[in-house]
Amino acid sequence: MKKLAIARLGRSVGLKGEMRFFDLSDFPEQFQEGASFESDRGKLTIERINPQRGTIKFVGINTPEDAKKLTNAYLYSDEQKSKEQLNLNEGEYFWFEIIGLDIYENSEYLGKVQDIQRMPQSDYLLVQTAPDLIQKNLPKSFLLPFSDPFIVDVDLQKRRIVVAGARDILEAS
Incomplete structure (x- = not known):
């Protein structure tokens, strides 16, 4: 355990x-x-x-x-x-449930959640960028706010998070 x-x-x-x-x-x-x-x-x-x-x-x-x-x-x-x-409300997750999930935007695999960084305004997902995107000279990792409008859906069974606007953040990193 x-x-x-x-x-x-x-x-x-x-x-x-x-x-x-x-x-x-x-x-x-x-x-x-x-x-x-x-x-x-x-x-x-x-x-x-x-x-x-x-x-x-x-x-x-x-x-x-x-x-x-x-x-x-x-x-x-x-x-x-x-x-x-510990009881969680709807839309709340334990960090250990989120770390390791895959990040997808418009069916494109962007990477995997490596860690969660706590900042004053919001929590941020530290995403390890997908190898094929790194080969296109994109950063090896990027931070994604774990909040609306970036997080569209969290599916613990499929081990994935569907996001919006993350590709723009990755490219700007």
């Missing part, structure tokens, strides 16, 4: 084992007191979390020295657990 990094732990804060907390997910509601997560350093259970201050404390981590051992560790979930615990 593929692990998904959903949070990163920062430096120790205060004297009671609290740490800086960086949520890497779109679902802050999953980080609640009593919730347990796998990490680079073993299983961790949340004792307290303060989203406004960006801090977290785990059960059994009671000193700055204990917390420092977790600095820069990641918390993980997996695809199955995420799908079971």
Whole structure:
């Protein structure tokens, strides 16, 4: 089962084992007191979390020295657990569902989603350009906004995204 990094732990804060907390997910509601997560350093259970201050404390981590051992560790979930615990609205997708999908515009294969870049205004698909288009001196990759009017249809079963205007973006990149 593929692990998904959903949070990163920062430096120790205060004297009671609290740490800086960086949520890497779109679902802050999953980080609640009593919730347990796998990490680079073993299983961790949340004792307290303060989203406004960006801090977290785990059960059994009671000193700055204990917390420092977790600095820069990641918390993980997996695809199955995420799908079971988190409800998406119509037209919403998990990133792991989108990465790897093929991009088509007017039946032309433009490339494959390599990654997703989060920007302030929108999320962008990092598309690895199709080899035949690279041979025509087009860029090896390009960014495509994951929003209207660019995304026409997402079909998880066919593993494809139908887009509009992406060829123009590719040519202008």
